[in-house]
Amino acid sequence: MKPPAVVRLVARNFAATLDPITLLVMFGQPAFLIVILGTMFNQLIPSVGSSGSYIAFLVPGMIASQMITGAVLCGRIFWLDRRWAMVEQIFSGPFLRAEYLAALLLTALLFSLVGVGIMVLVALPLIGIAHLSALEIAVILGTIALGSLFFGGLLVAIGGRIRSANLYFTIQSLLQYFLIFISTVYYPVTSGTPEVLRAIVYANPLTYAANTVRDAFTHSFGPGDWVAGGILAGLALVSFGLAVLSFRTLELGPVQ
Amino acid sequence: MTAGGEEIVRAERLGFAYTPDRFAIRNLSFAIHRGEVFGLLGRNGAGKTTTVRVLTTLLPPTEGTGHLFGRELHRCGRAERARLGVVLQSESLDFVSVERNLTLYAFLWGVPRELAKSRAEEMLALFELEPVRHRKPWSLSGGERRRFQVARELMHEMELLFLDEPTVGLDALTRRRILEYLARRARGGLAIVFTTHILQEADQLCDRIGVMQGGRTLAIGPPAEIKRQYRGPRSVDVEFEREIAAGEWDGLLGRLRIRGVGLEVTSSSPAALTFRAGNAEDLVAEVVRWTHESGAGLARLSVHETSLEEAFVTLVSEDAAAEPAAKETLE
Numbered sequence: 001m002k003p004p005a006v007v008r009l010v011a012r013n014f015a016a017t018l019d020p021i022t023l024l025v026m027f028g029q030p031a032f033l034i035v036i037l038g039t040m041f042n043q044l045i046p047s048v049g050s051s052g053s054y055i056a057f058l059v060p061g062m063i064a065s066q067m068i069t070g071a072v073l074c075g076r077i078f079w080l081d082r083r084w085a086m087v088e089q090i091f092s093g094p095f096l097r098a099e100y101l102a103a104l105l106l107t108a109l110l111f112s113l114v115g116v117g118i119m120v121l122v123a124l125p126l127i128g129i130a131h132l133s134a135l136e137i138a139v140i141l142g143t144i145a146l147g148s149l150f151f152g153g154l155l156v157a158i159g160g161r162i163r164s165a166n167l168y169f170t171i172q173s174l175l176q177y178f179l180i181f182i183s184t185v186y187y188p189v190t191s192g193t194p195e196v197l198r199a200i201v202y203a204n205p206l207t208y209a210a211n212t213v214r215d216a217f218t219h220s221f222g223p224g225d226w227v228a229g230g231i232l233a234g235l236a237l238v239s240f241g242l243a244v245l246s247f248r249t250l251e252l253g254p255v256q
Numbered sequence: 257m258t259a260g261g262e263e264i265v266r267a268e269r270l271g272f273a274y275t276p277d278r279f280a281i282r283n284l285s286f287a288i289h290r291g292e293v294f295g296l297l298g299r300n301g302a303g304k305t306t307t308v309r310v311l312t313t314l315l316p317p318t319e320g321t322g323h324l325f326g327r328e329l330h331r332c333g334r335a336e337r338a339r340l341g342v343v344l345q346s347e348s349l350d351f352v353s354v355e356r357n358l359t360l361y362a363f364l365w366g367v368p369r370e371l372a373k374s375r376a377e378e379m380l381a382l383f384e385l386e387p388v389r390h391r392k393p394w395s396l397s398g399g400e401r402r403r404f405q406v407a408r409e410l411m412h413e414m415e416l417l418f419l420d421e422p423t424v425g426l427d428a429l430t431r432r433r434i435l436e437y438l439a440r441r442a443r444g445g446l447a448i449v450f451t452t453h454i455l456q457e458a459d460q461l462c463d464r465i466g467v468m469q470g471g472r473t474l475a476i477g478p479p480a481e482i483k484r485q486y487r488g489p490r491s492v493d494v495e496f497e498r499e500i501a502a503g504e505w506d507g508l509l510g511r512l513r514i515r516g517v518g519l520e521v522t523s524s525s526p527a528a529l530t531f532r533a534g535n536a537e538d539l540v541a542e543v544v545r546w547t548h549e550s551g552a553g554l555a556r557l558s559v560h561e562t563s564l565e566e567a568f569v570t571l572v573s574e575d576a577a578a579e580p581a582a583k584e585t586l587e
Binding site for chain 1: 309313342344349350352360364368
């Protein structure tokens with residue numbers, strides 16, 4: 001008996017797009033940041049809020065940022081499939097467009113979760129074992145899932161409207177850096193943060209995800225996090241809707 | 257050909273427009289049967305690729321109706337597409353080796369692993385891809401890439417195969433081997449829709465062809481029928497047993513001019529004559545009669561068969577002349 005179409009598509013996404021260099025870059029970079037940035041800034045910053053050390057602050061942020069890593073992979077697969085006519089080839093086969101979209105988003109989610117695992121392993125010698133409750137683990141995974149859906153859907157929606165590889169990858173890179181740097185992944189928002197910057201940081205869904213994951217790590221998960229989760233879920237729904245719309249009106253044919 | 261076989265594609269006044277006033281194809285009506293090889297011929301922009309894309313459900317028809325395996329195109333889904341094989345004009349590939357592309361594609365189609373492995377070996381051998389099996393498809397030559405595209409599509413079972421210009425860039429030997437393979441598969445019941453600019457291969461492979469121009473079909477029928485109907489002037493070579501005197505030439509050519517339609521003498525020598533005419537067969541009888549009467553003796557007489565290319569040119573040129581303001585189309 002053959003596996004369901006979505007499973008075959010997800011397996012194909014992983015098999016066809018992941019090579020050792022890609023994996024090294026996608027997971028190596030955040031791991032490198034945890035080790036180097038964490039260690040270096042740890043000496044300069046005595047403590048950060050309830051996290052304690054800077055490295056303990058950074059690790060949950062890097063874990064949350066894995067949703068971006070998964071989404072970037074998802075956008076990359078979609079774009080390369082368009083560029084190399086695999087979208088048309090798959091659509092002319094025994095697959096529904098909905099299944100292809102679901103497979104892309106599921107790939108983003110799985111890749112993000114693998115990233116979370118790697119970040120936890122990398123952080124282990126630096127911050128030790130995080131003793132998390134089942135609820136806290138569920139909150140972290142749920143947040144990553146919603147974030148992957150949001151960012152993956154967003155990149156698919158954008159990728160479906162653009163017909164130039166240069167433009168798509170430029171937008172993707174800008175978005176990636178903008179989202180990560182203007183969020184609370186690397187630094188907290190404090191009373192000293194300029195108002196404009198604070199507004200931008202709180203308009204960034206990654207901020208909510210990073211804060212929620214961090215609260216789970218520091219066992220300070222509270223009502224605010226449920227609100228943040230609700231916002232993230234709403235945004236994920238909107239993003240998914242945009243991706244569906246983009247797929248329904250997707251123009252097949254050559255892209256450059 | 258099994259023209260009487262089960263009908264698996266039907267188009268009735270099928271059309272597709274990119275915008276309401278910009279039709280790519282219009283009023284296409286034809287049927288394709290199991291085991292039949294149906295060729296779509298036409299100049300660039302004639303609408304062949306759009307026809308393939310509509311029939312493979314990649315584009316929805318905007319007018320008329322089409323059926324695939326008895327189901328209306330608008331309602332066709334996974335079940336119907338699972339019975340198709342599609343080699344599009346645009347090259348598609350995954351970023352893995354040629355061999356892995358084949359097995360991965362088979363996996364995508366749900367082909368069992370062991371079968372996929374043995375079929376990949378068969379395809380690598382058939383399409384002479386063994387030497388490049390570990391290379392990435394984008395690093396192959398144009399011909400190798402095209403062979404790879406066809407080989408990959410043949411990794412799974414299908415009942416109807418669409419091939420949009422599958423032999424572009426292939427050398428004559430490879431082309432012949434692939435066409436022979438496709439002919440064998442057609443004899444086994446596979447229906448094939450085939451677009452090409454190489455009319456000789458359409459003549460060789462196709463049971464029926466549809467000639468397209470400006471998004472419409474100008475003619476549909478077996479290649480022999482198309483050649484017969486649209487053969488245009490044919491060329492006749494005559495060699496006599498002796499040299500013909502000037503006065504005798506005047507007599508012969510005078511008789512040919514009276515009876516000939518569009519007669520054109522293309523070459524002559526003291527004992528030979530080559531001419532073209534729309535009614536070459538009638539003039540051949542006239543030449544034979546004259547030779548008998550004059551006692552010149554006939555050493556050789558041949559009427560050139562019309563090639564599909566000549567028929568195609570005649571057909572398309574006639575249409576272009578009849579409708580100079582041909583509609584703008586896009587493939």
